[in-house]
Amino acid sequence: MIKNMAEQTKKTFLEKAAESQVWKSIFRGGGVPRNRRQRMMSVLNSVFLHLHPVRLPKHAVKLKFTWCMGGLSFFIFLILTISGILLMFYYRPTIEYAYTDIIDLAEQVPFGIMRELHRWGAHAMVITVWLHMFRVFMTGSYKPPREFNWTIGVILLLLTLLLSFTGYLLPWDQLAIWAVTVGSNMARATPFLGHEGPGASLLAIGDINFITMASDARFALIGGRFMGEAALLRFYVLHCIGLPFIIMIFMAVHFWRVRKDGGISTPV
Amino acid sequence: MQEGKKTATKPPVRKAPAALGETVKENEVSRRSFFSWLSLGWVGFVAATGGFFTMMLRFFFPNVLFEPVQTFRAGFPDDYIIGEVDTKWKDKYGVWMIRNDEGIYALSTICTHLGCTPNWLASARKFKCPCHGSGFKSTGINFEGPAPRPLERYRIVLADDGEIIVDKTQKYQQEKGQWSDPEAFLRV
Numbered sequence: 001m002i003k004n005m006a007e008q009t010k011k012t013f014l015e016k017a018a019e020s021q022v023w024k025s026i027f028r029g030g031g032v033p034r035n036r037r038q039r040m041m042s043v044l045n046s047v048f049l050h051l052h053p054v055r056l057p058k059h060a061v062k063l064k065f066t067w068c069m070g071g072l073s074f075f076i077f078l079i080l081t082i083s084g085i086l087l088m089f090y091y092r093p094t095i096e097y098a099y100t101d102i103i104d105l106a107e108q109v110p111f112g113i114m115r116e117l118h119r120w121g122a123h124a125m126v127i128t129v130w131l132h133m134f135r136v137f138m139t140g141s142y143k144p145p146r147e148f149n150w151t152i153g154v155i156l157l158l159l160t161l162l163l164s165f166t167g168y169l170l171p172w173d174q175l176a177i178w179a180v181t182v183g184s185n186m187a188r189a190t191p192f193l194g195h196e197g198p199g200a201s202l203l204a205i206g207d208i209n210f211i212t213m214a215s216d217a218r219f220a221l222i223g224g225r226f227m228g229e230a231a232l233l234r235f236y237v238l239h240c241i242g243l244p245f246i247i248m249i250f251m252a253v254h255f256w257r258v259r260k261d262g263g264i265s266t267p268v
Numbered sequence: 269m270q271e272g273k274k275t276a277t278k279p280p281v282r283k284a285p286a287a288l289g290e291t292v293k294e295n296e297v298s299r300r301s302f303f304s305w306l307s308l309g310w311v312g313f314v315a316a317t318g319g320f321f322t323m324m325l326r327f328f329f330p331n332v333l334f335e336p337v338q339t340f341r342a343g344f345p346d347d348y349i350i351g352e353v354d355t356k357w358k359d360k361y362g363v364w365m366i367r368n369d370e371g372i373y374a375l376s377t378i379c380t381h382l383g384c385t386p387n388w389l390a391s392a393r394k395f396k397c398p399c400h401g402s403g404f405k406s407t408g409i410n411f412e413g414p415a416p417r418p419l420e421r422y423r424i425v426l427a428d429d430g431e432i433i434v435d436k437t438q439k440y441q442q443e444k445g446q447w448s449d450p451e452a453f454l455r456v
Contacts, residue, residue, distance in 0.1 A: 181384065182382040226335055228335060
């Protein structure tokens with residue numbers, strides 16, 4: 001009977017599948033796109049594809065011109081997300097276990113390369129994000145109407161660096177502790193909000209200072225007056241949940257604005 | 269199959285129409301009161317949102333800190349030798365005890381450059397920071413490297429039984445002229 005039907009309609013398997021209810025329920029609009037309009041709609045109707053342009057001019061995706069640095073940054077971000085989630089299955093953010101868990105991940109857990117992948121990926125992402133910024137600058141792609149997306153990009157750069165900084169502490173070795181000690185001490189000098197910063201002494205009533213070592217920006221960052229367990233936990237939560245959540249929102253806006261502001265590197 | 273269809277085509281039950289017109293007129297909200305309720309709603313919304321963000325901010329400042337004790341008993345003055353830097357409290361409390369001809373002072377082990385811990389080099393008689401090379405004399409005065417100011421001193425007093433108490437919550441900075449404070453230096 002199946003053979004009979006196939007002869008009658010003379011449709012390929014794929015075409016038949018595209019007419020099934022399953023296919024139509026998954027891909028809105030249904031059917032295999034056959035003309036420009038249908039192709040456009042199939043992109044616009046997908047939550048994943050709709051962030052991207054419906055069509056691209058050929059010259060806009062020349063590797064010589066784009067270096068693919070934005071795409072590579074996103075690709076590395078995906079690698080870091082996946083490998084990072086895997087690392088979370090073993091790593092415990094406590095003073096007692098943090099350092100030994102990292103050693104464990106390298107020496108005992110299968111595919112000890114996972115931690116190295118995460119670490120080198122982090123280095124690579126910082127490099128590709130900088131190169132992406134350099135390329136956008138050199139090709140003048142920051143000019144109106146793309147100036148807002150340039151600003152979003154600067155925020156993404158900042159978030160990338162903050163992700164690097166928070167991840168740096170997690171191995172809890174001497175390098176990490178002192179690097180973050182030095183880094184977070186800079187927060188002491190925050191204007192108004194750091195207890196050694198300019199204007200901090202103005203936020204006081206009489207002799208009572210509101211900005212002290214136990215209530216300033218650095219305290220909020222490391223959860224204490226000294227580098228310790230609270231700092232490790234705060235950096236862990238920021239690194240694994242807080243900052244990735246924020247960067248994903250900005251990335252969605254960034255990609256969407258690339259499309260809306262005239263596509264990749266096209267003269268507008 | 270056919271039986272199923274029969275049940276499916278059962279006519280939908282219609283609700284009895286409510287007496288809409290009359291009741292609405294009785295409880296009608298005037299334009300003026302609508303806007304006053306709307307602004308009240310907005311004020312409530314902004315207050316609740318602002319209140320929640322304030323709570324979120326305050327949440328990051330806990331009431332109890334599980335940190336090392338900031339005040340400790342450091343033995344008796346005779347435990348310290350004149351002219352020497354005592355490093356026995358360095359690891360536990362981050363304090364160097366130094367006794368000179370006149371008395372004892374408690375020096376912070378936090379480098380004033382960027383917060384690393386310098387080492388006491390007895391042969392060179394100086395504190396040397398391993399991070400960026402800042403150097404301090406045994407008094408705490410900076411003389412080399414990037415450190416912008418001398419090491420800080422902590423409050424040092426005698427307990428009733430004659431034992432030394434070092435209080436790290438109170439610090440004295442040389443560049444602010446605080447080292448002349450009577451509790452920045454223990455005369456013995």
